[in-house]
Amino acid sequence: MRQAVDETADASSKTVGFIIWRTKQIMASRDDGDGIELPTDRTLYRLFDKLAVGTHATGSATTRRSLHTRPAGPFGEVPAVAPGELMQIDSSPLDVLVRLDDGIAEKVELTALVDIASRSITAAVLRPTTKAADASALVARSITPEMMRPGWSESLRMSRSVLPHRRLLALDERLEHAAARPVIVPETVVCDHGKVFISHNFQSSCRFLGITLQPTHKASPFEKGVIEKTLGSVATLFAQFVTGYTGRSVERRGRRLEDGPLWSLPELQELLDEWIVAVWQNRPHDSLRDPAAPKRAFSPNEKYAMLLESCGYIAAPLSGEDYVELLPERWQAINAYGIKINHRTYDSPELNPLRRQRSGIAEKNGLWEIHHDPYDVSRIWVRDRRGGSERWITVFWRHLHRVGVPFGEMAWAHARQQAPRNVGEAQIADVAADLLRRAHDGPLSEQVAPAKRSQKDRRIAARTRATAPNRAIPDPPADSEPTDEETEASDKVVPLGLFDPLANPWRRT
Numbered sequence: 001m002r003q004a005v006d007e008t009a010d011a012s013s014k015t016v017g018f019i020i021w022r023t024k025q026i027m028a029s030r031d032d033g034d035g036i037e038l039p040t041d042r043t044l045y046r047l048f049d050k051l052a053v054g055t056h057a058t059g060s061a062t063t064r065r066s067l068h069t070r071p072a073g074p075f076g077e078v079p080a081v082a083p084g085e086l087m088q089i090d091s092s093p094l095d096v097l098v099r100l101d102d103g104i105a106e107k108v109e110l111t112a113l114v115d116i117a118s119r120s121i122t123a124a125v126l127r128p129t130t131k132a133a134d135a136s137a138l139v140a141r142s143i144t145p146e147m148m149r150p151g152w153s154e155s156l157r158m159s160r161s162v163l164p165h166r167r168l169l170a171l172d173e174r175l176e177h178a179a180a181r182p183v184i185v186p187e188t189v190v191c192d193h194g195k196v197f198i199s200h201n202f203q204s205s206c207r208f209l210g211i212t213l214q215p216t217h218k219a220s221p222f223e224k225g226v227i228e229k230t231l232g233s234v235a236t237l238f239a240q241f242v243t244g245y246t247g248r249s250v251e252r253r254g255r256r257l258e259d260g261p262l263w264s265l266p267e268l269q270e271l272l273d274e275w276i277v278a279v280w281q282n283r284p285h286d287s288l289r290d291p292a293a294p295k296r297a298f299s300p301n302e303k304y305a306m307l308l309e310s311c312g313y314i315a316a317p318l319s320g321e322d323y324v325e326l327l328p329e330r331w332q333a334i335n336a337y338g339i340k341i342n343h344r345t346y347d348s349p350e351l352n353p354l355r356r357q358r359s360g361i362a363e364k365n366g367l368w369e370i371h372h373d374p375y376d377v378s379r380i381w382v383r384d385r386r387g388g389s390e391r392w393i394t395v396f397w398r399h400l401h402r403v404g405v406p407f408g409e410m411a412w413a414h415a416r417q418q419a420p421r422n423v424g425e426a427q428i429a430d431v432a433a434d435l436l437r438r439a440h441d442g443p444l445s446e447q448v449a450p451a452k453r454s455q456k457d458r459r460i461a462a463r464t465r466a467t468a469p470n471r472a473i474p475d476p477p478a479d480s481e482p483t484d485e486e487t488e489a490s491d492k493v494v495p496l497g498l499f500d501p502l503a504n505p506w507r508r509t
Helices: 002-006 016-029 041-051 061-069 132-142 165-171 173-177 200-208 221-237 265-278 300-311 320-325 349-354 409-418 425-448 455-466 484-490
Strands: 087-099 105-115 121-127 188-191 212-215 293-297 329-332 339-341 344-347 368-373 376-384 391-397
Touching (some): 002 016, 016 041, 087 121, 087 132, 087 221, 105 132, 105 221, 105 265, 121 132, 121 265, 165 173, 188 221, 200 320, 200 329, 339 368, 344 376, 349 376
Parallel strands (some): 087 188, 188 212
Antiparallel strands (some): 087 105, 329 368, 339 344, 344 391, 368 376
C-alpha cells in the first residue's frame, strides 16, 4: 500500500477504492504473493488512513506533487538583514475580472516583487499575459520612487509617513513628491522556472543592474514561500473587495460577473498601487517582530525605517538608456533595406554607415545588438559601438504611418494569421490597423456597419489596447518619401504619440 500511495505522486487524484485495488494488484504480481490472505476492505481502509497521512494521496494533485518534492530534512532559513539583500518575484492570476476594450471581460496576471527583510511590495504590475519585459520593468520600478498621483490622499506622502523622508531627500531628490513606498535596490532575486523569469532577457536585465538571479529547484514553491504567501494575501486583503472578484476556483465563483460593473485594467492598476501604499505598507506583519519586543508586530514601512539605521541608503536613478537596456534583445544583420523583425522592416538614414557591415563582436558572428519593446512595434533601438563610444540609434517601422494607434507583437501575430498567405507587411499592417480601429470604434458603430468578428479578434484587440503605451511624444521623422498609395492611406488615420524613453525616462503620468 505504501508503494501504491507513492505511485499517486505525479498521477491524477483517485479515490481510496483505487488505492486498495492497486494494492491488491501489487500483491498479486509478487513472487511470494500467492497464498497471502488479504484483510477485509474495512481493515484496508483503516490501514490507508494511517499510511496516507500528510500525502494528499486522494486530495489536491498540486499539493501532492509539492509535498512529494519537499526534502525530508528540517527546513532552513536564509537570513535577510538589509533591504534588497534577498527578494522574491513571482506571477499569479489575479482573481478579478477586468473590462477590456470592446466589452471583453477577462482575468489578468499579477506579477510582484517582495523584499524579505521588510516584507515590502516594492513593485506590482497587472498584465493580460506577463512577458519578460514586464519582469524587467518590475525590477526597475523597485528602484524608482512611487510618485504621488492625482486623487491620492495627502496622508500617503512619504513626508507624512514613518519613513525618514527628510534625510532620504538629502540623498535622493527624486523623493520630493514620492509616496510612502520604500525604494529598494535588489541584490539577489529568487524566482521559479517560469519562462518569463528564466528568459534570456530577464537574466540580461538582472546582469545589467548587478542583480544576482537565484532560481529555485523545479517544483519547489516552498523555496519562495514569502512571495507565494504575499500573492495569496493580495487576494484575501485586496481582490475580494474589488467588484468582479471571481474567487480562487470555479466552485467559489459567482454568477454573471461579466455582466456587472468591472474596472478597466489601468483603473485596477491604480487601485492596486494605492492599496499597496495605503494598506500593505502600513499593516503590521506577523513576521516582522523584533527579538527585543516579540509582542509587537511592525509594518513594512516601520521595519524598513529601522533597517536604514544600520544599512544606509544609496540612490540608483535610471536613465533613458537604462530603460532601453532592460528591453528584450536580439542579434541581427543590418541589410541594405534595413532590419527585418517578424516580417516588419525598420529603416533609418542613421543606419547608412552600418548597412552590410559587421559589428565587430566575434562571439555574435558580427551581428548587431537590437532591443525592441513587445508592446510597441513602432520602433527598435540599435546599439552603435563605433569609434570607442556607445550610443543607441532609434529606428522606426517603415509602415508606421498606416496604423493610427500603437500596438504590440500580439496584435501583429494575430494579423498575420488573418491576412492571406504570401502578402507583404503593408497588407498585414492594414489588417492590424483595421482590427484596432474596429476595437476603438466599439459596438455602437458596428450597429451601423455590421462586421463579423470572432471572439479571438475581440480578445486580441482588447488585450493590445490594455497594454498600449499612453504617453504623448513627437511623431517619427519623415525621412523617407512615402508612395502615393501610402500617402493616401495615411490621410485616413491620425497617428497617436509614441513612448520615447530616451526623451523622458520613467516619468509616470
